[in-house]
């Protein structure tokens with residue numbers, strides 16, 4: 563079946579690479595119309611060409627989502643373009659690994675702004691329309707780091723535990739409005755995420771760990787997200803925790 567999301571409207575954040583890009587394609591392959599947000603406009607435009615070929619009528623939203631107003635604007639522009647928003651995939655994120663004692667707090671602040679506050683701001687902006695229509699699905703990408711806290715990942719874990727807590731609290735606030743909330747918790751995925759770790763020893767350590775396993779691919783996570791958003795509307799997949807078979 564190729565039309566399980568026929569005419570559904572989705573917004574995917576962090577769609578310029580990795581999990582977000584794969585998710586936008588997976589939603590489009592099922593007939594969804596897809597808005598895509600991130601900072602790198604050139605990468606979004608390359609993806610938009612592929613989405614257009616799939617009939618997804620893409621909307622490119624270049625935005626720095628560490629800024630709350632931008633996280634709200636992308637929702638407003640999606641609703642303005644398509645008339646509504648059915649599926650919000652809050653995926654944009656960074657992973658700044660470093661030991662607490664040496665951490666650059668400015669860097670950590672921007673991670674908290676993106677991984678947690680922007681996800682909250684986009685969700686809040688989407689709720690009005692979803693409530694009015696009594697339907698909608700919010701998919702939040704957390705991590706195994708939202709379930710297990712490792713050294714060098716204190717602030718990253720704080721953001722991802724935060725996403726898990728926020729998602730469950732939100733679910734209990736909105737389930738009576740027929741709004742679903744799913745949280746996705748991937749283990750090691752082969753994407754660009756690790757390239758942005760600025761602390762050299764932490765980057766080396768995480769690259770060594772990644773090299774020791776058959777990592778998940780972005781498409782594996784997109785598949786899980788697609789599964790969540792294609793259940794009948796009385797089914798809410800609350801949480802998906804998935805690791806590479808080789809990951810402890």
Ligand code: NDP
Nearest residue numbers: 576578579580581600601602627654655705750751753755
């Ligand atoms: P990528 O680095 O490939 O993707 C991250 C995305 O976030 C990019 O599209 C990037 O786009 C976007 N982004 C980063 N900063 C900003 C910003 N300030 N404003 C808007 N968008 C931004 O990594 P992944 O695909 O792996 O990461 C996606 C999500 O998956 C993240 O939340 C990550 O924490 C989570 N995750 C990843 C795992 C992994 O092992 N890879 C494991 C568990 C969870 P741009 O730079 O163009 O702005």
